[in-house]
Structure formats: structure tokens, C-alpha cells
Amino acid sequence: MRQSAERDAQLARGQWLGPLHGFPQAIKDLDDAAGFPTSMGSPLFKGQVATSDTLYVERMKRAGCVIIGKTNTPEFGLGSQTYNSVYGTTRNAYDPSMAAGGSSGGAAVAVALRMQAVADGSDHAGSLRNPAAFNNVFGLRPSFGRVPGVTGDVFSPSLTVMGPMARSVPDLAMLLSVQAGYDPRVPLSLDTDPALFARPLTRISWDASGLVRRFRRCNAIRSGRAGTVRACATGLRVVGLHRGTRQA
Incomplete structure (x- = not known):
């Protein structure tokens, strides 16, 4: 709440941090957000608190968001569903008797229930697209290296990518414009101006x-x-x- 009040004060001073200014944001529990636990859905890491931010979380913070928590994922992001022994089961936003999909099921349900406007996620073989479809929102798997960074997903060294989720295509593109862009710490990241994704379709x-x-x-x-x-x-x-x- 203190951070939200500061975002309001910044706007009153004419200071705008970016397209996520004041957005409450929860981060998929495979990636680090300083001061929040990163369990990766595993009892092995239950209670582990991150001391720094994942690269794309840094970017989202610079764009003005306020981190409020984490979104649920299967253990180590392994599975096309979202349940684990640490936080339990994330159920479908429209029918709690159904699966939320995975592994970004917590993100998809949070967006579908309007707990947050947009969400981050990761995708190996459908982990952004599958839960988005199950919960009637949009999820985009970008090209490898489009959003630089490495997640806790067990497939990260090979095929996993990070990307956006939203309730509309323009919002999806907006978040991608925040997440994307080259970083020298990730040599395989793509050198494309991220502002490209914020242009009108x-x-x-x-x-x-x-x-x-x-x-x-x-x-x-x-x-x-x-x-x-x-x-x-x-x-x-x-x-x-x-x-x-x-x-x-």
C-alpha cells in the first residue's frame, strides 16, 4: 500500500515510470522477486526468500509495477496443470471443478479473475498458451531470447522462454514491450527495440x-x-x- 501511495504521488508530481505504473503484479513462482518466496512449487525450496529480482522482473519494476506476491505453478514448472504440495491446487477461473492448465495456471487465473491486468509466465511446450486458453485470456510464447533470462523451469537450458499474458492483445503487446530487449548478461537475448511491440497493430x-x-x-x-x-x-x-x- 505504501508503494501504491508513492505511485500516486509520483503521478501528482508529473512523474510517470512507464506502462505498468501502479499495476499490482504477482510473479510466477519460478522466478525471483526480491523479498518474496521462490518455492518453484517444491517443498525443497519452501520458505526460500529471494534477495534479488529476475532480469525481466527488474524491467517490470522499472516500468512502475508494484509486486504483491507470486502466482502458482506445478513443481519446477513441470506439467500442464497447476498444483503442488506447497500451495495446493489452482482451479479454473470459470469452473472450479476443472483444471487451470499449466504451468502458468496461477498467472492465467489471476488475470481472468481481474486480480491483475497482465501477468508474466514461462513456456516450454504450452505453459503460457495452454492455461491462457483454459481461462479465456491471451498468452504469447515469444521467440527464444526475446525476453532475456532463465527461469527455474526444468527445461530452461533448452527451450523455455518467458512471455506475457493478458485479457487483450494490446495489453499483451504492452507487457511484451516491457519484458523484451537485449541484455549483455544474456548473450542469446535478441537485439530488437522493444518499443516495436507497443506500436499499433x-x-x-x-x-x-x-x-x-x-x-x-x-x-x-x-x-x-x-x-x-x-x-x-x-x-x-x-x-x-x-x-x-x-x-x-
């Missing part, structure tokens, strides 16, 4: 009837599923991909 040119004609050659369309393609075209229109337009 590009509109592309498309033609619904052309889509149907093109896909009618496919067996799926021949078997009577042209209506599915038309429905997809309608969905594209709803999210702003207008026919015959292009916007930089």
Missing part, C-alpha cells in the same frame, strides 16, 4: 470471398465446411482486419 488486406474460393480446393472445404471459412472471415472483420485496407 497493423491491418492487413484480405478478401473473404477470395478466401472461400481459395480454400474450396481443399478437401475440408469440399466436404461442406466453406461456412467455417466464412465464419473465420467474419471474425477477422470483427477484430479489425478490414477488407482491402492496409495500415502501417
